[in-house]
Amino acid sequence: MTDPRTGPLRVAVVEDQPLFRSMLERMLDETPGLHVVAAVGTVTDATRVLRPGVAHVAVLDIDLPDGNGIALGVTLRRAQPDLGILLLSAHDAMDLLLDLPRDVAAGWGYLSKTSSTSEEVLVAAVRAAAVGETVLDPALLARMTPRAGSAVARLTDRQYDVLRLLASGLSNAGIGSRLGITEKSVQNHVNAMYATLGIDTDPSRNPRVSAALRLLEETGPTA
Template sequence: MRVVLAEDSAILREGLVRLVELRGHRVVAAVGDGEQLVAAVGAELPDVVVTDVRMPPGHTDEGLRAALECRRRRRGLPVVVFSQYVEHRVARDLIGESAAGVGYLLKDRVADSREFLDAVERVAAGGTALDPEVVAQLVRRGRDALAELTPRELEVLAAMAEGLSNAAIATRLVIGERAVEKHVAGIFTTLDLPPSAQENRRVVAVLRYLRRG
């Protein structure tokens, strides 16, 4: 199996290289930032990518964005990301419409070399490897988020589920259209639905509402 690794900590990067190679796989590139990751994937055509989420220069989500760019260029490229914490937006962006060939592990798991390598191999084969804590928090967040909506926001969301426009919702609830827009924005914020070119936030919000319970 050909592997590209991306981790800005040289010590951890060298440790990961050693772990992977002891398992009998080949690390074709080990890089320290997202830009190098994209270049390495284009040059080496690996079977799987393993990357940290937070990398230089901003140490926010550079590793994730690089991984998503790699998957955009090579559709279905298996990717395993690891992070210190469960980051809900990271999980959502990474999984997208399908969890096939996707792994999201917490860094604590990397300490268990067998579990880590099993996860990488499973993802490389087209499977999924999501840390149990990631799954638990995503499920919990999905349930709790709807409960955090205000009564008025729930009314607006219910009307959205009926297919009403903001103007129609304003008429039904006898409030201004700008107030409806404010409530809709509040719904998106509470449900953690930032602007996206890949999905219609209104539709996603309605689907979550219909699946509640």
């Protein structure tokens, strides 16, 4: 199988609504550097087709007629530990990422079907999942605020903006472009944010994943 960092990114789609599945398949397959290798509508078909090595990333609807995408993702990830998982849902179920088993918890993404309709956001989330990063729905994040007394609440406004954009899948360069600051300034804010959140830089852990999950854990919907 090709390396997702250097070759075509192989994507599988598991979505039970035929029209939406067809739209996802066509959009992703027409994106340069991506190739859809499977598009199915049930857990049964996905389990049959998605053997280890078939895909780099699986885009999974949470609500499937014979099961759910989260349990399917856990099964697929345990068989292929480097498989990227991107969950889609018509409901705001982003906090379900916090309940994933520890052995498969890193590198899952979540997008809402109702808020993240941008092709750019979807493709960025797929690419991030392929390299083990966690991407959270940017539209949902925009409606969240830090919980009182949490470590996230101690971040400066700028650090919080950087954290939210990081969790949305933007690179440091992308964050800098969005905020109108240099990439070096972004890295300084990231380092300060990691220190406040107590996120270490152990090379065996992805600190961006840890930061995204901390943001999800310590924020709630704006009242």
